[in-house]
Amino acid sequence: MNSLWVLLWWIVIVVLGYWVYARHVAKSIFEVDGGRATPAKMYMDGVDFMPANKNVLFGFQLNSIAGAAPIVGPIVALQWGWVPALLWLGLGVFFIGWLHDFSSAMVSIRNDGDTFGALSYKLISPRARKILLTFVYFYLLLIATAFGNIITAGISKDPTQPFPMLIIIGVAFLVGHMIYKARVNILVTTVIALAIIFLSIYLGTVWKISLSYTTVLICVLIFGYFSSILPVWRFIQPYNYASVYVVYFGIIAGIIGILIGAKPMTLPAFTSWSIGMGPLWPILFLTIACGSISGWHSLVSSTATSRQLENELDVRPVTAGAMFAEFTISIIAVIVCATAFSDKAAYLKQVGNPVGIFTSGLGGAVTSLGFPASYANALAGAMLIILALTIVNLVFRFMKVASAELLGDALPIAKNPHIATIVALIITFILIKTGTWLYVWVLFGGANQLMAALALLLTTLFLAQKAKNYKVAIYPMYFMYITTVCGLFYMAFFKLIPAAMKGQKVFGNAFAAAVAVLLIICALILAYDGWKAFRKYRAGVVSAPPEAEKAAA
Amino acid sequence: MILESLRNLRDFFKGLFLYNLLGHFHAQRRCMEDVFMLGLLGPMIGIPHLFHYYSLRLLPCYAREYPAWKKRMVKERDFFDQVSD
Numbered sequence: 001m002n003s004l005w006v007l008l009w010w011i012v013i014v015v016l017g018y019w020v021y022a023r024h025v026a027k028s029i030f031e032v033d034g035g036r037a038t039p040a041k042m043y044m045d046g047v048d049f050m051p052a053n054k055n056v057l058f059g060f061q062l063n064s065i066a067g068a069a070p071i072v073g074p075i076v077a078l079q080w081g082w083v084p085a086l087l088w089l090g091l092g093v094f095f096i097g098w099l100h101d102f103s104s105a106m107v108s109i110r111n112d113g114d115t116f117g118a119l120s121y122k123l124i125s126p127r128a129r130k131i132l133l134t135f136v137y138f139y140l141l142l143i144a145t146a147f148g149n150i151i152t153a154g155i156s157k158d159p160t161q162p163f164p165m166l167i168i169i170g171v172a173f174l175v176g177h178m179i180y181k182a183r184v185n186i187l188v189t190t191v192i193a194l195a196i197i198f199l200s201i202y203l204g205t206v207w208k209i210s211l212s213y214t215t216v217l218i219c220v221l222i223f224g225y226f227s228s229i230l231p232v233w234r235f236i237q238p239y240n241y242a243s244v245y246v247v248y249f250g251i252i253a254g255i256i257g258i259l260i261g262a263k264p265m266t267l268p269a270f271t272s273w274s275i276g277m278g279p280l281w282p283i284l285f286l287t288i289a290c291g292s293i294s295g296w297h298s299l300v301s302s303t304a305t306s307r308q309l310e311n312e313l314d315v316r317p318v319t320a321g322a323m324f325a326e327f328t329i330s331i332i333a334v335i336v337c338a339t340a341f342s343d344k345a346a347y348l349k350q351v352g353n354p355v356g357i358f359t360s361g362l363g364g365a366v367t368s369l370g371f372p373a374s375y376a377n378a379l380a381g382a383m384l385i386i387l388a389l390t391i392v393n394l395v396f397r398f399m400k401v402a403s404a405e406l407l408g409d410a411l412p413i414a415k416n417p418h419i420a421t422i423v424a425l426i427i428t429f430i431l432i433k434t435g436t437w438l439y440v441w442v443l444f445g446g447a448n449q450l451m452a453a454l455a456l457l458l459t460t461l462f463l464a465q466k467a468k469n470y471k472v473a474i475y476p477m478y479f480m481y482i483t484t485v486c487g488l489f490y491m492a493f494f495k496l497i498p499a500a501m502k503g504q505k506v507f508g509n510a511f512a513a514a515v516a517v518l519l520i521i522c523a524l525i526l527a528y529d530g531w532k533a534f535r536k537y538r539a540g541v542v543s544a545p546p547e548a549e550k551a552a553a
Numbered sequence: 554m555i556l557e558s559l560r561n562l563r564d565f566f567k568g569l570f571l572y573n574l575l576g577h578f579h580a581q582r583r584c585m586e587d588v589f590m591l592g593l594l595g596p597m598i599g600i601p602h603l604f605h606y607y608s609l610r611l612l613p614c615y616a617r618e619y620p621a622w623k624k625r626m627v628k629e630r631d632f633f634d635q636v637s638d
Contacts, residue, residue, distance in 0.1 A: 045621040047579045052572075055561045059568025115633035133632055179574075186574075233577065241574045248569065303633050398632075405632045 001265050003258060003335045009090055010331050014324050017094040022320045025099065029469050030106050032312040039113030040308050049113060051310030054317050060308075061322035063244060064300045065101075068387035069290035069448075070326050071333040072150060072354045075361075076441060077287045079351060080280055081270035082338040088284060089334070092292030093327040096476040098320035100452050103459035103473060104298035105319045108306035110462070115303045120454070123461045125529040130406075132454070135522040137402045138515050139295075139451060142444040144395045144424070145431045147388040148220055149440070152432065154355030154385045156216045159208035160378040161385060167200035168386065169223065172239035180233050193242040201382050205374045217432060220392065221425045227393030228400050228421040236393050243386045250362060250383035254332050257365030263339040267347055277438055278495065282487035286445035291330025293480070295451020297323065302455075336361030352437055358384045399424040434508030439495055443516055446488045450523050453480035457530045464537040481527060485520055492516035590615060590622050598626055 026032045043049040052060075077085040108114055111122070120128035155161045175193050178184040211219075227236055273280050277287070290296070301319050309315055340361035341347040350356040363377035371379070400420040407414035414420055431440065456477035463470035496513035500506045593611055595602050597619070615622075 043621070043624065045583070045625065047576070047583045048625075050576075050579075052568075053564050055564030056568035056572055059565040059570070060572040061568075063569050063573065115631065117631040117633040129631070136632065186571075233581065237574060237577050241570070244570055299633065401635050402632050 001269075002262055003265055003339050004262050006086065006265075006331060006335055009086060010328065013090040013094050013327070017098060018316075018320055018324050021094065022098055022102065022316055025472055026102065026316045029463070029472055030103070031468075032106070032315060034311050034313040036312055038109055038309050038312060039306065040310050043113065043307075049307045052308045054309075054311075054314035057305060057308055057314065057318045058321050058325075061300065061305050061318050062325050064304065065290070065294070065297045065322055066326045066329055067290070067296075067391045068147060068150065068384055069294065069296075070330040071358060071384060071387070072441070073288040073290060073292075073445065074330050074333045075337050075354045075357050076351065076438065077284055078267055078334070078337055078347065079271065079275050079277065080284055081268050082265060082334055083269045084280055084284055085288060085334055086331070088288055089292050089327060089330050092285075092288070093323060096452075096456075096480065097293040097327065098323040099473065099476060100293055100295075100455055100459075101297045101301050101319040101323045102316060103462075104301040104455050105306045105309065105315050106312075107459055107462045108302040109309065109312065109315065113307040116299060116455075116458070119302070119458055120526075123458055123465070124526065124533050128526055128529055131522050131525055133402060133406055135447075135450070135454075135519060135526075137399065137406060138518060139444075139447040140395050140399045140402065141424070141427060141431070142440060142447050142515065144224070144392060144399070144428045145435065146437070146441050146444040147391045147395070148217070148224075148428055149432050149437045150354055150388045151220050151385050151392065152213055152217045153353045153437075154381060154388075155220075156211055156213045157353055157356060158359065158378075158381050159210045160204040160374070161381055162209040162211055162216075163204040163207050164197070164200040164378070164382050165385060165389075167203075168197055168243065168382075169239070171196050171200075171242055172235055175238035175242050176234050179238065190242075190245070194245055197242065197246055201378050202375055204382075205378050214433075217429065220389075221429055223389070224392055224396040224425055224428075225421055228396040228424075229417060236397070239393060240390055243390060246379075247383050247387055250366070250379060251329060251332065253366045253369055253371075253379075254336060254362045257362075257368040258332065258335055261339075261365055261368040263364075265335075265338045266341055266343070267338040268344055271344070277442065278487075278490055282483040282490065283442055285483045286442050286449055286487040286491075288330070289445040289448040289452075291327055291333075293449065293452050295448045295453075295455060298452065298455035333358070333361075336365050340364050355381050355384050396421055396424055396428075431508055431511060434505050435512050436496075436499065436505055436509060439491060439499075439509070440512055442491055443488065443512055443519075446484050446491065446516070447519055449480055449484040450488075450519060453477055453484055453523070454526060456480060457526070461530065461533055461537060464534055481523070485523055488516045488520050492520075586618075587622065587625065590618070591626070594619060594622070598623055 038051070040049050040051040044051065074085050074089065077088075107119060111119060114122070117129045117132060120132050155165060171193050175189055178189045178192075179186060230236075277283055305318060309318060337347070337357055337360075340357070347357065350360075359377045359381040362380035362383070363373065366376035366379060367373050400417050403420045403423070404415045404417075456473050459473040460470045460477055463473060492513040496509045496516065500509040500513065591600065592602065593608050593615060596605070596608070
């Protein structure tokens with residue numbers, strides 16, 4: 001089948017989802033009101049609370065939510081065939097994904113721009129905030145492990161990548177210095193940075209460097225250490241700024257390449273209901289998170305975007321719009337990979353290295369534009385590694401903050417940024433070295449989806465509290481909760497523990513199983529507290545749970 | 554119509570590429586201003602200092618920013634607030 005037919009599915013989902021379903025829910029259930037003052041206007045402080053144009057915010061939201069996951073998830077899920085992947089992407093974003101992002105922002109806006117921690121404290125129970133934080137710490141650990149391995153495998157298996165990656169890290173320091181210290185014009189800085197980056201990708205194809213897996217892993221963790229310790233302006237901010245251009249250049253080139261190339265889908269449409277990783281339900285639904293529905297988006301929507309929306313009418317274009325845009329990126333990932341391999345065996349050979357698969361796929365599409373194949377492949381690989389590095393450099397920083405907040409009172413040493421970062425790095429190193437990446441990826445997806453289920457739980461409670469039709473959120477929440485808890489249970493008791501018992505990667509698999517069980521326990525406690533709060537709201541008690549009121553007093 | 558579309562596209566790219574960086578510039582500037590305000594108006598949130606003369610002289614210049622600054626200073630900031638920084 002020609003890949004352009006897939007675009008028809010994309011059009012149906014976007015048109016019906018965004019312009020029909022989302023518009024209906026926004027208008028009749030959330031009753032968005034252009035005349036209601038938003039937190040951005042009420043508490044304008046020029047930084048956190050700052051009204052911004054909806055087009056600017058749309059770009060910002062897309063940049064914040066679309067990392068490597070909307071590309072890697074569909075690539076891995078192609079093992080079940082491209083039809084199940086496309087169906088879950090389309091139906092997931094239609095019924096749940098956009099609603100999740102939109103409602104997270106709306107609930108925050110209607111609660112003075114409160115973040116998730118404050119909202120769970122207010123709407124669920126005081127202990128919910130602590131449990132959520134524990135949950136988030138392990139969620140971040142899984143992100144670090146999953147993406148750390150993607151970067152390490154990508155660089156160690158492709159000798160064209162080490163050189164540009166070293167240069168890009170150097171460029172980040174240069175950009176930071178030029179903007180913040182030397183005060184060079186930002187346009188000049190950007191042009192110089194991009195020229196160096198694109199040239200380094202070319203030079204990488206000439207000066208190939210082969211590094212072992214462990215060497216690259218140690219380099220990645222050193223990178224993570226400095227990202228966590230250095231001031232944001234010195235490294236993270238300039239790195240993210242310079243790298244985002246490369247990423248979107250790759251995406252746009254990929255889209256044009258697909259349209260020009262119009263290649264046939266060569267991978268099978270459907271393989272089996274159950275593959276080596278597990279059964280289609282629930283594992284496929286955890287494998288593809290971003291692009292369909294992702295809990296990460298609720299953090300972005302409720303902590304940053306909700307405080308900058310100047311009008312409630314902008315919430316749908318910004319949040320739902322960005323979600324459908326991310327869905328588009330996932331569709332591109334499916335097409336480029338399903339058209340890149342001559343048969344399933346060639347694809348399966350590389351399934352543990354998504355960068356390799358994406359390089360073959362996007363590289364092929366970019367070649368249609370006239371770029372030399374070696375440069376196109378190096379560009380595609382660099383794009384995915386850069387995206388994954390963007391995530392890793394934030395994750396260790398967040399883990400440092402989370403451990404200080406979780407353990408800081410009982411264990412003051414946890415507040416030391418160096419100690420907290422090094423502990424996070426050591427755990428990540430052990431999990432990457434001793435774990436099974438495909439299983440860790442599913443666990444990461446599971447944690448992400450559980451976060452989404454929690455966001456939908458908060459939305460349900462908010463709607464019940466306001467006596468509105470909560471069914472629009474409660475059914476997606478049930479689906480996500482059940483699917484995710486079952487998926488994590490399956491991974492822990494049918495994959496990780498049996499593998500450890502057989503003596504395969506004993507420590508890594510046992511540790512990952514323990515993390516999965518911990519996530520399930522956290523989710524069940526939150527579900528229990530949420531259920532109690534829901535019953536009270538439904539009975540007409542519109543205030544927060546009594547424990548929350550008591551604690552607040 | 555075309556001009557408006559181009560303007561929207563410009564805003565979109567500004568959001569995609571620049572907004573994060575600009576937000577960080579603002580946050581840095583505000584951080585420095587907060588420290589200055591703390592020296593100036595510290596007593597108003599219970600942090601004493603010795604030089605009330607200068608505080609009173611400069612108060613009219615900063616009176617407008619006082620409520621937002623006070624809200625930021627006394628607000629409890631949890632993990633999720635720090636993530637958004």
